[in-house]
Amino acid sequence: MAFSQRIELRQGQSLVMTPQLQQAIKLLQLSNIELAEYIEQELEKNPLLQRDDGEQSGDSPESASESSSEDLNLDDGARLSEAQDNLDAPHEDAYESDGPSDEAVTAHGAASASSGAGASPSSGGGEDFDFESVLTTEKSLKEHLKDQLNLSSWTVADRLIASQLIEDVDDSGYLRVDLDQSAEQLGVELEQVERVLLACQSFEPTGVMARSLEECLALQLKEMDRFDPAMQALLENLALVAKHDLSALSQKCGVDRADVLDMIAEIKALTPRPGAAFAGDAAQTVVPDVFVRELPHGAFGVELNSDTLPRILMDRTYYAEVSAHAKRDAEKEFIEECAANANWLIKSLDQRARTILKVAQEVVRQQDAFFVHGVAHLRPLNLKTVADAIGMHESTVSRVTSNKYLSSPRGLFELKYFFSAAIASTGGGESHSAEAVRHRIKALIDTETLDTVLSDDQLVDELRGFGIDIARRTVAKYRESLRIPSSVQRRRAMRQSA
Known part of the structure; x- marks a missing residue:
């Protein structure tokens, strides 16, 4: 068979994921906390983006109108028609958006730009200033352990090893690290790390820096002088304790049933999380993306939480000024790229808000019995049902329902909760x-x-x-x-x- 070269012309279609499309998909699946962090990064990178603090002082009327158009506000009629288009005809009156504010489908900011400008009477020095509220802070577990380390008379090497081990302690007081990895990272022998860890386990609270529940309980029992072979056997068979299999425990520990019950009572009196009494990392509060409230006629209104939608706009005045002074091609290209990215980001945020509202409205319509009667009346629901109802793809609905929360009279729920x-x-x-x-x-x-x-x-x-x-x-x-x-x-x- 002979091989030859030739040129052929073929025509075909393919979907190309542009950077802008990838950005829109990424924004859709971000939670409101992740979205706020992403917007902060974009504000730092793009000089044409700025927060919309609701004030247009210093700008001309023309620039103010341009900024308002860039902010992509929707008029009331557009918003109401947008909300009603997502509902089936028999349910249009029962599930209306009930007028989210103008900012509800606009790129919003959770924090006001002027919040740090002026100092309130209680935030600065004055007669009413509460010094204790500023100076008094709850000590964390790691700080408590480091205070005890500072009082020790260890060598410099042991102090460095102990400091590293303390950094690897979690909020519950457990050491979540492989000692072999720590020894290799610190460039010391494993025996030295184990020796330092054994000394650190004598710190308060008792049981801290254990590597397992069994070790944590054993440290506390040793402190109480109650760690004998029978108790050791009991700790090695905690699975049987969870099953309340007293006969098997009696055989494993070599004691009778009454002694096993006494030993279990001693274990229950111990602290499985020795670090729980100390301050840990502040947990992030879940903020709902959507509010559902009952309307007077027995239906439910769906509204976006405007506080979770970043409010940003493009500074056209600055864009015009910089463009006029750009001399080199590289400068012009950079300015045009920033302008295009700013416009696309604002439109993507607007589309994200619209999509979340569409999906939430359909979910509420499908699960109306849940909001009226409770979880026993939750209907089976899948992504395809919602996607077909609102004219979107299943993958889009899946991204929207990830890490998005709905607040209703029955409580706070993740949108994925309603799919079963x-x-x-x-x-x-x-x-x-x-x-x-x-x-x-x-x-x-x-x-x-x-x-x-x-x-x-x-x-x-x-x-x-x-x-x-x-x-x-x-x-x-x-x-x-x-x-x-x-x-x-x-x-x-x-x-x-x-």
Whole structure:
């Protein structure tokens, strides 16, 4: 077979992911906290972007109108039609957006630019200034350990090793690091690291810098002089303690049943998280992206949380001034690139807000029974159902529902909470949501007594009485996901507590 070269012309179609499209997709899946961090980075990189603090002082009327148009505000009629287009015709009156503010679908900023400009009477020196509120701070666990290290008379090398180990302690007081890796990183022998760790484990609180729960409890028992071979055997079989298998524990520890109960009582009196009493890293508060509130006529209004939407705009006055003074081609190219990126970012933020509102409105419409009656009436819902209803792709709905939260009269929920698998009905009727079935299983188990403990087979029969067609293995899987022990373990625990 002979090989030859020739030129052919072919025509085809392909989807190219431009940087702007990649940015829009990235913005869609960011949480409001991640979005705020991303906007901060963009404000630092792009000199044409600025926060919209709501003031246009010093600008001409023309520039003010241009900035307003760049801010992409929607008029009331556009917003209402946008909200109603996402709802099926029979439900248009029941699920209206109920007028989010002009900023609700605009790029918003969580913090005002003027918040740090003026000092309030209580923020500076004065008669009403509270010095204790500034000077008094709660000490963290790492600071507490370092204070004890500073009081020791160790060598410089041991101090450096101990300082590194303290940095690897988590908020619960456990050491989450491989000692081999630490020794290699510090350039010392493993035996030296282990020796320093053993000395650090004598610090307060007792049990700190343990590498496992068993080691943490053992350190506390040694401090109390209660760590004997029987107690050591008990700590090595904590899984049996969780199962309340007293017979197996009695054999493992070599003591009778009464002694095992006494030893378990001693363990329960210990502290499994020795660092919990100290200040840890401040947890980030979950801020809802969407508000759902009940309207007077019994329907539900859906509104974006304007505080989570960054408010930014493009400074056209500065853009015109810089463009006029640009001499070299590289300068002009840089300015034009900044202008294009600023415009695209503002439009992407606007589109992100619109998409979140669309998805949230459809989710609320689909799950109206949940908001009225509770979790037992949660309907099965998948991404495709919502995507088809609002004319979007499933991947877009998936990105929107990731790390987005909805605040309603029934509480704060992640949008993904409302998506669950369908469980068939025994009578061929409407399917049941998997989350609703979990709730039903927990409710049945919560009403148990010692004489009415339900096995998984009995739970299946009870659920079928409610019209839920479910297999035993599915009940067992849902029960385990709720961290509920088996019927044998529940009955044994009830007998012991009685």
